Structures are given as C-alpha cells and as structure tokens.
Amino acid sequence: MTVLDLLIEHAPALIVAIPLFGAFLMPLVSRVNEKLRNILALSIICLTGFFIWLLATDVLARGPRLYIFGAKNLASPMVRILFEVDSMSIFMITITVILAFIALVYSWSFMKEHDGLDKYYTLVLLLIASTLGMELTGDVFNFFVFLEISCIVSCALIAFFISEGEALEAAFKYIVVSSIGALFILFAIGLLYAQYDALNIATLAQVLKYTFLDKIVLVLLVVVLGMKAGLVPMHMWLPDSYGRAPPSVTLIIIGATLASFYGVLRVIFTLYGNVLSNAMRFALPVNVLVGWILIALAIISIIVGVIMALVQTDLMRLIAFAAVAEVGYMFLAIGTSIAALGSPYATTALQGGLLHLLNDALDIGLLFLVAGALYYATKKRLLDDISGLARNMKYTTVFFIIGLLAVAGMPPLNGFASKFLIYESVYQLNPILSIVAILCSILMLAIFVKVFYAAFLGPELPGFKDVKEAPRSMLLAMGLVAGLAIFIGLFPNIVIDTLVKPAADALVNHAQYISTVIGGI
Amino acid sequence: MFTLESGSGFWNPLLWILIVFIAFLLLYGIRGFGRNTYKKDTEQTKAFLSGNKEPSPDEMHVKASNLYWGFTTSLNNVYTALRKMHTGNTSDYVLWFVIILAVLFLVFGVM
Amino acid sequence: MIEYIPFIAVVGMIFIGLYAVLFRRNLIKIVIGISVIESGVNLFLITLGYRDSGVAPIYTSLPAGTPSPQGMVLPVPQALTLTSIVIGVAVLALMLSLVMHIYRKYGTLDIRKIRRLKE
Amino acid sequence: MNGMSKIVKTTVSILFPFTMIFGLYVIAHGHLTPGGGFQGGAIVASGCAMLVIAYGSEWVFERIKTKRLAAFESIGGLGFIAVALLGLVFSTVFFGNFLAGSNLLFGTTPATGSTLADMNTGGVLPLMNFAVGIKVIAGLFVIVLVMAYASSQKEWNT
Numbered sequence: 054m055t056v057l058d059l060l061i062e063h064a065p066a067l068i069v070a071i072p073l074f075g076a077f078l079m080p081l082v083s084r085v086n087e088k089l090r091n092i093l094a095l096s097i098i099c100l101t102g103f104f105i106w107l108l109a110t111d112v113l114a115r116g117p118r119l120y121i122f123g124a125k126n127l128a129s130p131m132v133r134i135l136f137e138v139d140s141m142s143i144f145m146i147t148i149t150v151i152l153a154f155i156a157l158v159y160s161w162s163f164m165k166e167h168d169g170l171d172k173y174y175t176l177v178l179l180l181i182a183s184t185l186g187m188e189l190t191g192d193v194f195n196f197f198v199f200l201e202i203s204c205i206v207s208c209a210l211i212a213f214f215i216s217e218g219e220a221l222e223a224a225f226k227y228i229v230v231s232s233i234g235a236l237f238i239l240f241a242i243g244l245l246y247a248q249y250d251a252l253n254i255a256t257l258a259q260v261l262k263y264t265f266l267d268k269i270v271l272v273l274l275v276v277v278l279g280m281k282a283g284l285v286p287m288h289m290w291l292p293d294s295y296g297r298a299p300p301s302v303t304l305i306i307i308g309a310t311l312a313s314f315y316g317v318l319r320v321i322f323t324l325y326g327n328v329l330s331n332a333m334r335f336a337l338p339v340n341v342l343v344g345w346i347l348i349a350l351a352i353i354s355i356i357v358g359v360i361m362a363l364v365q366t367d368l369m370r371l372i373a374f375a376a377v378a379e380v381g382y383m384f385l386a387i388g389t390s391i392a393a394l395g396s397p398y399a400t401t402a403l404q405g406g407l408l409h410l411l412n413d414a415l416d417i418g419l420l421f422l423v424a425g426a427l428y429y430a431t432k433k434r435l436l437d438d439i440s441g442l443a444r445n446m447k448y449t450t451v452f453f454i455i456g457l458l459a460v461a462g463m464p465p466l467n468g469f470a471s472k473f474l475i476y477e478s479v480y481q482l483n484p485i486l487s488i489v490a491i492l493c494s495i496l497m498l499a500i501f502v503k504v505f506y507a508a509f510l511g512p513e514l515p516g517f518k519d520v521k522e523a524p525r526s527m528l529l530a531m532g533l534v535a536g537l538a539i540f541i542g543l544f545p546n547i548v549i550d551t552l553v554k555p556a557a558d559a560l561v562n563h564a565q566y567i568s569t570v571i572g573g574i
Numbered sequence: 575m576f577t578l579e580s581g582s583g584f585w586n587p588l589l590w591i592l593i594v595f596i597a598f599l600l601l602y603g604i605r606g607f608g609r610n611t612y613k614k615d616t617e618q619t620k621a622f623l624s625g626n627k628e629p630s631p632d633e634m635h636v637k638a639s640n641l642y643w644g645f646t647t648s649l650n651n652v653y654t655a656l657r658k659m660h661t662g663n664t665s666d667y668v669l670w671f672v673i674i675l676a677v678l679f680l681v682f683g684v685m
Numbered sequence: 686m687i688e689y690i691p692f693i694a695v696v697g698m699i700f701i702g703l704y705a706v707l708f709r710r711n712l713i714k715i716v717i718g719i720s721v722i723e724s725g726v727n728l729f730l731i732t733l734g735y736r737d738s739g740v741a742p743i744y745t746s747l748p749a750g751t752p753s754p755q756g757m758v759l760p761v762p763q764a765l766t767l768t769s770i771v772i773g774v775a776v777l778a779l780m781l782s783l784v785m786h787i788y789r790k791y792g793t794l795d796i797r798k799i800r801r802l803k804e
Numbered sequence: 805m806n807g808m809s810k811i812v813k814t815t816v817s818i819l820f821p822f823t824m825i826f827g828l829y830v831i832a833h834g835h836l837t838p839g840g841g842f843q844g845g846a847i848v849a850s851g852c853a854m855l856v857i858a859y860g861s862e863w864v865f866e867r868i869k870t871k872r873l874a875a876f877e878s879i880g881g882l883g884f885i886a887v888a889l890l891g892l893v894f895s896t897v898f899f900g901n902f903l904a905g906s907n908l909l910f911g912t913t914p915a916t917g918s919t920l921a922d923m924n925t926g927g928v929l930p931l932m933n934f935a936v937g938i939k940v941i942a943g944l945f946v947i948v949l950v951m952a953y954a955s956s957q958k959e960w961n962t
Binding site: 225226229230233234237265268269271272273275276277280286287289290293334339342346357360361363364366397398401405436437440441464465469470473474477478480481499503504506507508511512513514515542543544545546549 | 577578580581582583585587588590591631632634635636637638639641642645646649652653656659660662664666667668670671673674675678679681682683684
C-alpha cells in the first residue's frame with residue numbers, strides 16, 4: 054500500500070478534520086502575526102482542496118467509498134459513525150471548497166479594517182468544516198449535528214457587523230428559524246431510530262417501509278431542508294441574512310444553503326428511493342406527488358423571488374431575492390426529475406438542476422462579491438445613493454456585467470447552459486412551467502440591467518469623484534469566479550461529463566449507495 | 575465534444591460565438607455605408623434641452639427606485655399582497671413554516 | 686396506557702414551545718419557547734431508549750443477575766440526547782447574547798417592533 | 805455588576821472549591837460514570853459564574869483575562885483533534901483508540917462483570933474528556949464573563 058493509497062483512504066476524515074484543526078489554530082496564530090494567519094487559513098483550504106481532488110479522482114473512477122470512525126472491524130454497524138462518499142458528495146464538496154477558497158481570498162482585503170478577525174477566521178473555517186461534514190456524512194444524526202454547527206456558526210458570522218442593528222436582527226431571525234427547523238429534524242431522526250434501530254442512511258434506506266411514521270419523517274425532512282435551502286414561502290430569513298452578512302461570508306453561507314439542498318436530494322433519492330415509486334396516494338405514485346409539490350413551491354419561488362427583487366432598494370438584498378429565484382430553478386429541475394422518474398428527460402432535468410446548483414453558487418456569489426466591492430468603495434448600501442461608478446471601477450464593472458449575464462441565463466455564459474437543460478426537460482413535463490421559467494429569467498435580466506444602470510452608469514455624483522478601484526485580492530477573487538463562469542459557459546460538456554453526470558447517476562442509482570454500506574460491513 | 579445535448583435540442587457555445595461574430599462583422603460592414611457627420615468638441619455633442627442649462631449631476635440622476643415605474647404600478651395589487659406577506663416579523667417566518675408543514679401533512683395523509 | 690404518558694408530554698411540550706414562538710411578543714419568551722421545544726425533543730429521544738426496569742448501560746457496574754445487554758436501557762439515544770443538549774447550550778447562549786445586543790440597539794424586546802428588515 | 809452582600813460572598817468562598825473538585829471529578833471519571841468533559845466543564849463553569857455573581861464582574865475581570873481563556877479554548881479543541889489524528893497515526897483510523905489494551909497510560913483492559921471501576925482504562929477517551937473539559941470550561945466561562953460585561957455597561961440605550 055503506497056502513501057497515496059493511504060492518503061486516499063483517510064481523505065474523507067481529513068477533509069473535515071483539517072479545517073476543524075485550522076479553526077482552533079487560528080486564535081493562537083493570530084496572536085503571533087496577522088499575515089501569517091491569513092496565509093495559514095488559505096493554505097489549510099488549499100490542503101483540503103488537495104485531499105478533495107485525491108478523493109474525487111478515486112471515487113469517480115472506482116465508485117463510492119466508506120470511512121468508518123474509530124474501529125476497523127465492525128461488530129454492530131448501525132451505531133458506528135461513518136462517512137460515505139459517492140459522486141454526489143464529491144460534486145458538493147468541490148463546490149464548497151471552491152467557494153471557501155474564493156471567500157478567503159476576498160476577505161484578505163475586505164475584512165482588513167475590522168477587528169476580531171481571529172474569531173472571524175475561526176468561524177469561517179468551522180463553517181466550511183461543518184458544510185463539508187454535511188455533504189460527506191452517511192449518517193442522519195451526524196447530518197443533524199453538522200447542520201446545527203453550521204446554523205450556529207452562520208448566525209455568529211451574520212452578526213459580524215455587530216455595530217449595525219440590522220445585522221443583529223438578521224442573525225436573530227436566522228437562528229430562530231434554523232434552530233426550530235433543526236429540532237424538527239432531530240424529532241424526525243428520533244422517529245426513524247424508534248422504528249428501525251438504525252441511524253445510517255444506507256441501512257435506513259434498505260429497511261424503510263413507508264409506514265405512517267415514515268410519512269411524517271418525509272414531510273418534516275423535506276420541509277425543514279427546503280426551508281434551509283430557501284424555498285418560498287419559507288424564504289424570508291434568506292434575504293435578511295444574505296443582505297446583512299459580510300459578502301465574503303455570504304459566499305460560504307451559500308455553500309451551506311446548498312448543502313441543505315443536497316440534504317433534500319439525499320432524502321428523496323436515497324433515503325426514500327426504494328419506497329416512493331411503490332407507495333400510492335390519491336391514486337398517484339408518491340414520487341409524482343412529491344415532485345409536483347416541489348414544482349409548485351419552485352414556481353412560486355421563482356415568481357416571488359423575481360418580483361420582489363425588482364423593488365428592492367438595497368443592493369445585497371436584491372441579489373438575495375434573485376438567489377431565492379435561482380433556488381426555485383433548482384427545485385423546478387429536481388421536482389421534474391422526481392415527478393417523471395424513469396423517463397428519459399428526468400435524467401436531463403436532474404443534470405440540469407445539478408449543473409444549475411454549481412452555476413447558481415458561482416453567479417450569485419460573483420454578484421455578492423461585486424456588491425461587497427461597491428460597499429467597500431462607497432460605504433453605501435442603497436442603490437439610490439450610488440451612481441456612475443463605472444468611471445473609477447473598471448474591472449468591477451466588467452465582473453458585474455459577467456455576473457449579470459450569467460445569472461440571467463444569457464448565452465454564452467454558464468447560467469444559460471444549465472437553464473437550457475432545465476427549460477428543455479421541464480417543457481416535456483408541462484410547457485407552461487417552462488414558459489414561466491423563461492419569462493422570469495427575462496425579468497431577472499431586466500432587474501440586473503436596472504442595477505447596472507443605477508450603480509455603474511449615469512452621471513458622476515460629486516461624492517464619488519475619488520472612489521478607488523477595489524483592492525487587488527478582491528479583484529482576484531472576483532476574477533476567479535468570473536473566469537470559472539466563462540469556462541463553464543464555453544465548455545459545459547467538460548463539467549457535465551466529469552462531475553455532474555456521475556453525481557446524477559449516483560443519485561438515481563441508490564442501490565449502489567446502499568450496497569456499499571451493507572456489503573462493506 | 576462541445577455540444578450539449580438535451581435529448582430534444584442542442585447547445586453549442588462555440589457555434590453561437592461564431593454566429594454572433596459574423597453578425598457583428600456584417601453590422602460593422604453596414605455601418606460603413608452611413609455618413610460620418612460627427613465632429614468632436616463642437617456644439618453638436620452637447621445635450622439640447624430647449625435652450626435651458628444642463629442641470630447638475632445630482633438633479634439629472636434617475637434614481638434606481640424610479641426605474642420600471644410602469645411595471646410596479648401596473649402590478650400594484652401583487653406588490654401590495656407580497657409586501658403584506660413579508661412582514662419582517664420572526665413569528666410570521668415560523669408561522670409560514672408551520673403552515674407548509676400542516677398542508678403537506680394533509681396532502682400526505684398524516685392528519 | 687402509562688407508557689404513553691411521556692409521548693403525550695413530548696407532543697405537549699413541542700406545541701407549547703411552538704405557541705410561545707408564534708404568539709408571544711417578547712424575545713426572551715421566544716427563546717424560552719425554543720428551549721421548551723428542545724426539551725420536548727430530548728425527552729422524546731430519552732423515552733425511546735427506556736426499557737422497563739432497565740439499568741444504566743455500564744458493563745462494569747452491572748447488578749448481579751441482570752441479563753447482560755437485554756437488561757440495560759439503550760445507550761444510543763442517550764448519546765444523541767447529550768449531543769443535542771450540548772448544541773442546545775450553544776444555541777441558547779448565542780440567542781441570549783443576540784437578544785442583549787438587540788435590546789441595546791432597538792431599545793425594545795417586542796418582536797413586532799424589531800423589523801427594520803422587511804419587504 | 806457589583807458584588808453582593810458579605811454573607812453571599814462567604815458562602816460562595818466556601819462552596820467554590822467543592823464545586824471545582826466535583827466538576828474536575830466528573831471530567832476525570834467521564835469514561836467510568838455518567839458525565840464527561842462537557843458535563844464536568846459545565847459544573848466548573850457554573851462555579852465560576854457563581855463567583856461572578858457574588859463578587860461582581862469587575863472583581864473577576866481584574867484577575868482573569870478573556871484572551872487567555874480564549875487561548876485555552878483553542879488548546880482544548882486542538883487537543884481533541886490532535887488525539888483523533890494520533891489515532892490515525894498509531895491505529896490506522898481516525899479517532900482510533902490506540903491506547904486501549906496497550907498497558908500504557910489508561911491502557912488496562914477493564915474487567916467485565918460487577919467489579920469496582922478502574923481509573924486506568926478507557927484508552928484515549930479520558931484524554932478526549934480532558935480536552936473537551938478544558939474547552940468547555942474556558943468557553944462557558946468566557947460566555948458568562950462577556951454577558952456580565954455587556955450587561956454591566958452604563959450606556960445602555962446607545
């Protein structure tokens with residue numbers, strides 16, 4: 054066994070352990086030197102990325118991996134803590150680590166003038182570790198624990214600008230909503246444990262029978278995770294917290310939100326994968342019912358998100374409402390793929406939804422970074438107060454145009470590639486849904502053209518004569534995201550073939566997920 | 575390799591860029607047929623406001639909240655309803671969650 | 686019948702907590718409501734692990750004559766509950782400190798007045 | 805926050821050592837009896853909170869630096885993960901219990917059946933309990949101190 058094999062074997066544990074270790078190291082290091090701390094945080098993320106790359110090459114080539122904590126030979130497997138990594142997890146952790154790297158590069162300059170940065174870096178690394186944990190774990194209770202850690206840490210980070218009352222308010226709303234949600238998840242986990250004496254997802258998926266209690270569990274898990282992902286009408290915490298958190302943090306919180314979305318996928322496709330298409334309700338298979346419920350909520354999300362974004366005056370809040378709409382597109386694709394399970398366009402829809410997950414993270418993230426750069430340069434949040442910034446902030450303007458086109462789904466940027474797949478597949482389920490989605494996408498373009506006009510064009514206001522371009526690290530971060538957006542836009546096939554297709558296959562093929570655990574013990 | 579198949583259609587970004595490039599070339603060619611009467615730094619380039627003076631940038635600036643006035647006014651009913659929904663009250667956030675939970679319980683036949 | 690009483694208590698506590706979160710206006714009372722929901726869920730987990738006349742699951746201090754694994758209560762729900770309690774402490778501390786700072790900024794604890802972020 | 809009356813102060817002075825000892829006992833015996841790092845840490849931290857209430861936060865602030873407590877908290881967290889990583893090194897699995905049954909520190913194999921508990925068992929569990937204990941003591945004490953500090957500030961409505 055070579056060193057490389059050993060590293061790959063232990064990669065699932067190390068991917069979570071290294072950011073966790075780094076998080077506790079931060080307060081000690083920042084007593085020594087501030088610059089050293091920033092470099093250390095970045096290198097920790099790079100190291101995590103290296104392990105993710107190692108793991109990804111192995112999992113994509115050889116199928117799911119199992120990592121069992123604490124013991125080599127298993128006497129009673131059901132109570133062991135285990136991580137299970139399949140292609141879907143690989144897809145998610147790749148997104149998370151990319152977002153984390155960009156956020157840390159961005160916060161080098163953005164957070165420079167604030168104090169309490171040792172705690173900031175600790176919390177950021179904890180948030181990254183918990184998000185990675187949510188995506189790697191193969192155990193419902195650990196999922197809950199990581200979810201709660203990410204709630205607590207995100208709440209503390211949202212309240213980072215503690216001198217603003219609104220930040221505190223947003224953080225309080227976030228913690229109330231998410232802790233109630235997490236408690237309901239714990240209740241659902243208790244119900245599962247009471248029936249099947251098991252906590253790990255694969256064992257549960259194998260023995261699940263869709264009893265009365267399982268229905269309760271399904272509803273609880275889907276609704277709570279949907280709320281954490283920002284599904285209308287449970288989305289209201291999202292604009293509050295996205296709009297008030299520091300933009301670099303927002304990027305990582307987007308990652309945590311997407312991890313909740315991943316939870317929905319895991320629950321529906323893997324945990325309930327065996328039973329959904331067999332059980333009946335209203336003379337319909339339950340998967341059709343679940344699919345149409347998700348589609349209905351998704352369409353409402355798209356419409357409400359876009360319509361509300363149009364009238365926002367606060368730039369970051371506006372982008373947050375656009376993020377709600379983007380989450381709606383993802384749920385639309387997923388709902389279609391569940392409702393039409395087995396038909397050829399279901400796979401297309403699933404691939405489109407997953408690709409859109411990546412694109413949403415990048416596009417919305419890029420817009421938040423640009424909004425943060427504007428805030429850094431002008432110290433103004435409201436759109437009415439800013440004007441004519443394109444004269445002094447040339448690079449930022451270019452990045453905003455890229456983000457604008459990408460988020461509105463204009464060719465040839467990445468947003469179009471995924472929305473194209475979603476439109477085409479949803480059209481085969483029901484044309485009206487597709488038409489609504491396209492109309493809302495056009496409205497989204499109109500909204501961001503308005504933002505572009507208001508912030509970058511127009512006369513030069515006297516207060517902004519000597520506004521400076523954003524510092525270099527922020528430009529680098531924005532450039533990285535923009536570059537990725539263009540790359541995925543021009544070569545969507547490369548991403549789909551290497552990451553998205555295996556992930557979609559892993560979701561649909563839940564028998565493999567189950568047999569990895571049952572066979573591996 | 576660069577063509578994205580969706581089962582019923584396809585999307586090729588490079589092809590698209592090629593077409594747009596050709597379209598731009600054509601437009602540029604058509605533009606060359608026009609007459610060039612534009613002269614820099616003359617009266618011609620100034621805004622004509624019926625002889626009035628040009629106002630200061632502050633007054634001239636159309637604020638973001640005034641854009642799309644027609645759209646928001648015609649959808650006034652929708653906006654009133656949505657504003658009523660977004661109360662900003664934390665209890666209401668949780669209430670929506672409980673309502674969705676209850677509705678789905680009904681749909682799935684738990685209650 | 687008697688073994689159902691804890692479950693009834695669980696449902697009761699969750700509903701009381703939800704009532705407090707939904708209809709009380711004081712921030713502190715909302716925090717208490719969340720705490721009550723959490724206690725209800727913890728009680729649920731503990732009740733799941735209960736076994737009639739079971740003993741604590743410690744092998745070395747087993748009373749003589751107890752059947753080895755069958756006579757013990759389940760340890761896993763207890764571990765889950767402990768984890769949940771630890772998380773609950775963190776959430777509670779965070780919420781209370783947020784309430785303190787909110788009171789300082791807004792001068793009120795009424796949830797209906799703490800809504801600068803709306804629409 | 806000012807201190808309370810002399811009676812309270814005296815009572816707290818007498819009770820404080822016992823609280824400490826009990827908390828440390830719960831931490832140290834975490835692998836044998838109910839309790840462990842978090843519970844014991846909470847007991848110790850509540851003893852410290854008692855001190856804050858009786859003597860006032862300023863009295864405590866003169867003697868304790870929150871920065872040092874925060875460093876202790878990091879050390880606790882680092883220790884926990886370091887022990888887990890050592891498990892990876894010595895026992896080839898993360899969180900592996902490499903000390904159990906090794907006849908080294910905490911390495912004796914416990915006797916089954918109804919016997920007296922042996923302190924020298926448990927492998928890495930006691931070490932993890934100590935790490936968690938340090939972290940929880942420091943963390944909860946910092947929370948109490950920061951809350952006391954925030955609520956003792958004069959300008960409340962700014």
